[in-house]
Amino acid sequence: MKAVLITIGDEILSGNTVDTNSNFIAAELKKIGIPVVQIFTISDEISAIKNTLKSAFEIGDVIITTGGLGPTKDDKTKIAFKEFFNDELVLDAETFEHLRKLFEKRNRTHLLELNKPQAEVLSKAEIFQNEHGTAPCQMIQENGKTVFSLPGVPFEVKPLIKEKIIPFLAEKFGLNHIVTHTVSVVGIPESLLSEQIESWELALPKEISLSYLPVGNRIKLRLTTHGKNQQELDEKILIEIEKLKPLIGENVISWDGDDIVEILKEILTEKNLTISTAESFTGGELSKLLTSISGSSTYFLGGIVAYDYQKKIEILGVSAKTIQIKTVVSAEVAQEMSAGAQKLFKTQIALSTTGVAGPNSDEFNTEVGTAFYSIRVNDFEKTSRIYLPHFERNDFAKFVSQRVLQDLVEVLIKEKY
Amino acid sequence: MKAVLITIGDEILSGNTVDTNSNFIAAELKKIGIPVVQIFTISDEISAIKNTLKSAFEIGDVIITTGGLGPTKDDKTKIAFKEFFNDELVLDAETFEHLRKLFEKRNRTHLLELNKPQAEVLSKAEIFQNEHGTAPCQMIQENGKTVFSLPGVPFEVKPLIKEKIIPFLAEKFGLNHIVTHTVSVVGIPESLLSEQIESWELALPKEISLSYLPVGNRIKLRLTTHGKNQQELDEKILIEIEKLKPLIGENVISWDGDDIVEILKEILTEKNLTISTAESFTGGELSKLLTSISGSSTYFLGGIVAYDYQKKIEILGVSAKTIQIKTVVSAEVAQEMSAGAQKLFKTQIALSTTGVAGPNSDEFNTEVGTAFYSIRVNDFEKTSRIYLPHFERNDFAKFVSQRVLQDLVEVLIKEKY
Numbered sequence: 001m002k003a004v005l006i007t008i009g010d011e012i013l014s015g016n017t018v019d020t021n022s023n024f025i026a027a028e029l030k031k032i033g034i035p036v037v038q039i040f041t042i043s044d045e046i047s048a049i050k051n052t053l054k055s056a057f058e059i060g061d062v063i064i065t066t067g068g069l070g071p072t073k074d075d076k077t078k079i080a081f082k083e084f085f086n087d088e089l090v091l092d093a094e095t096f097e098h099l100r101k102l103f104e105k106r107n108r109t110h111l112l113e114l115n116k117p118q119a120e121v122l123s124k125a126e127i128f129q130n131e132h133g134t135a136p137c138q139m140i141q142e143n144g145k146t147v148f149s150l151p152g153v154p155f156e157v158k159p160l161i162k163e164k165i166i167p168f169l170a171e172k173f174g175l176n177h178i179v180t181h182t183v184s185v186v187g188i189p190e191s192l193l194s195e196q197i198e199s200w201e202l203a204l205p206k207e208i209s210l211s212y213l214p215v216g217n218r219i220k221l222r223l224t225t226h227g228k229n230q231q232e233l234d235e236k237i238l239i240e241i242e243k244l245k246p247l248i249g250e251n252v253i254s255w256d257g258d259d260i261v262e263i264l265k266e267i268l269t270e271k272n273l274t275i276s277t278a279e280s281f282t283g284g285e286l287s288k289l290l291t292s293i294s295g296s297s298t299y300f301l302g303g304i305v306a307y308d309y310q311k312k313i314e315i316l317g318v319s320a321k322t323i324q325i326k327t328v329v330s331a332e333v334a335q336e337m338s339a340g341a342q343k344l345f346k347t348q349i350a351l352s353t354t355g356v357a358g359p360n361s362d363e364f365n366t367e368v369g370t371a372f373y374s375i376r377v378n379d380f381e382k383t384s385r386i387y388l389p390h391f392e393r394n395d396f397a398k399f400v401s402q403r404v405l406q407d408l409v410e411v412l413i414k415e416k417y
Numbered sequence: 418m419k420a421v422l423i424t425i426g427d428e429i430l431s432g433n434t435v436d437t438n439s440n441f442i443a444a445e446l447k448k449i450g451i452p453v454v455q456i457f458t459i460s461d462e463i464s465a466i467k468n469t470l471k472s473a474f475e476i477g478d479v480i481i482t483t484g485g486l487g488p489t490k491d492d493k494t495k496i497a498f499k500e501f502f503n504d505e506l507v508l509d510a511e512t513f514e515h516l517r518k519l520f521e522k523r524n525r526t527h528l529l530e531l532n533k534p535q536a537e538v539l540s541k542a543e544i545f546q547n548e549h550g551t552a553p554c555q556m557i558q559e560n561g562k563t564v565f566s567l568p569g570v571p572f573e574v575k576p577l578i579k580e581k582i583i584p585f586l587a588e589k590f591g592l593n594h595i596v597t598h599t600v601s602v603v604g605i606p607e608s609l610l611s612e613q614i615e616s617w618e619l620a621l622p623k624e625i626s627l628s629y630l631p632v633g634n635r636i637k638l639r640l641t642t643h644g645k646n647q648q649e650l651d652e653k654i655l656i657e658i659e660k661l662k663p664l665i666g667e668n669v670i671s672w673d674g675d676d677i678v679e680i681l682k683e684i685l686t687e688k689n690l691t692i693s694t695a696e697s698f699t700g701g702e703l704s705k706l707l708t709s710i711s712g713s714s715t716y717f718l719g720g721i722v723a724y725d726y727q728k729k730i731e732i733l734g735v736s737a738k739t740i741q742i743k744t745v746v747s748a749e750v751a752q753e754m755s756a757g758a759q760k761l762f763k764t765q766i767a768l769s770t771t772g773v774a775g776p777n778s779d780e781f782n783t784e785v786g787t788a789f790y791s792i793r794v795n796d797f798e799k800t801s802r803i804y805l806p807h808f809e810r811n812d813f814a815k816f817v818s819q820r821v822l823q824d825l826v827e828v829l830i831k832e833k834y
Contacts, residue, residue: 018437022436029432036432039458111608191551211428283705285701288814291698301728302732305701305719307719
């Protein structure tokens, strides 16, 4: 059972929009054991859509298209489907009723007539109603293939996938489980790591696959396998992970966690620690990262973005003299910022960042791409400098924020908090 | 001249990583007049890579692959290229020298031998050195096609594209300009907008294309054309935009700005206004959005993420009584938060957010997906409620943050600040 995704829309091809739908759909399909083997991103043109459907039929069993179903003239997916399946469009009473209710709820019944074509569907199609938009999801089953056509707006796609399509597919096909475990390694370059575990890697059972995934200074080793019995699959992988302990045990910060934020959550919750942030150039990225997961409110109490240097003095209590002597992008200012946050938010842990993300330098002519960050856990403090002149502004903030959390995990493990 | 991108890697297909390279490359190619007509996202398998290269040769003139070039065993692009181009791998002295310097700079010369295979390139290839990683970019020109093979790590890809490949392509092909103008419309649904400008749309010159792009409650109308003379192209589009003024003038918040953050920057800079934020469930997303562009430090002074409700009281001066009576997710708390930020950061404008992003409710049992936000400009204040129960946690924070900035732009325009 293999899936193919087709993303339709010039918005993605022109570089205006990042395609997040494919990522979401692939992750959801994976959970029910259907791997995505290819993603096509194509133009909103009838011929391109038809050609790609043809290619997708050759490689996949489940085909999911997103995009090209809005009420305006630049959306052509429905026509392409009609021609490809040699079908006709008919007004679907149930979909029209669904539309009517949607417009009533939004107090926009005057727009119903205008949106009537949205209720026209392929005569062969089975319909999954879209609770959050006007274009329904249509499904066609032909020659053993199952094809879904979805709208493109992510907040319509996600509930359709999660609440309707995934349950339908899981029910229809008695599916395999895919089991994944991730070992997170730090302090060792990829090439050396690969050498150190070479014999282990070569001896892995054929049904377990391994990937190396570098994220910042961390390398994730991901082991994946699939089959009918989840417990057996888990055990099979854990046996192999056990063998890694003597080889690279010292460098492992997590034996089974993928996201650094999740790894940190486990540690903070277990140790009952609270945390706060004081950010400058990361502009809120660090606090956003910490709060990106559910349950973070039990340990993350708050953060401050002291973007203007006066605010560092006024709110965080950084000394004006330190800024004058050391400049605002310095180890000393990072230290005073984390101390200020620890005091302001009354947390055990406080993190701070100060740097120049560019493209322009600051009032002190600091070199673009320079940053300092400070990690404070009770009385312990560690400051680090990072210099990455080739990063773009937002990538730099993201990279440093990830790095800060990774370093914090290392500190919490090594310093035994 | 058309481009095709090939993204190689199981990380994207499995839904673990969002592909941001394609977006970046497409946007850069567009600037020099090379449209991306298709993106293939494929597995890290030799046969898949070879088959896709074949398809790409049929539709594109410039083909760019990313991924699959690391030093570890799961990277297979180089072998696929070797077989596809019927070529052989040879050690490139210049690339090896580049590697040597890179490892010296990083104090890791002991790893040089291990990484030697990275200096093996196709004998037919021209090499663009990778300043930020070990795998070089290889270029092959064959049958009138130009094919580039790049590594997959975004911070290696971006400089290679921007500093080496784009200048090379712009030099090699005397290229067309692509000119785009974006009109931002609010307060009118897509279907009605489409009706109101129907006659205008139908009368557009054939060489100008139009797209509708909904972002939150804003619809962007994007007009695109291409040709040799940039000034002529600009004028041609501006004539058409002028005709929109009597049709939808009242609903337009920007006649030529794409990103709401950029639109806001223009207004704040022109009016010499400063801004601060007080966030709860958005967790820093709002301040991150404001600081995502260069130059934001002239008007954004700072923000606070008062995640814990005690911090709203202690740092922002929200009244404990208001929280007790109205709960923390209420119009009143939003108002007191923005007032608090205005005072704390001494800014003319202050924005606040409070809500429940889910998946779990808060200590007051507020319904998941409920949020209030407050916009304060000097003495003016506007509070709004938003209820979007079907959004995922991080999408909700993003959506609301975009909405807050959009509303602020509307306020600044309508209230004539």
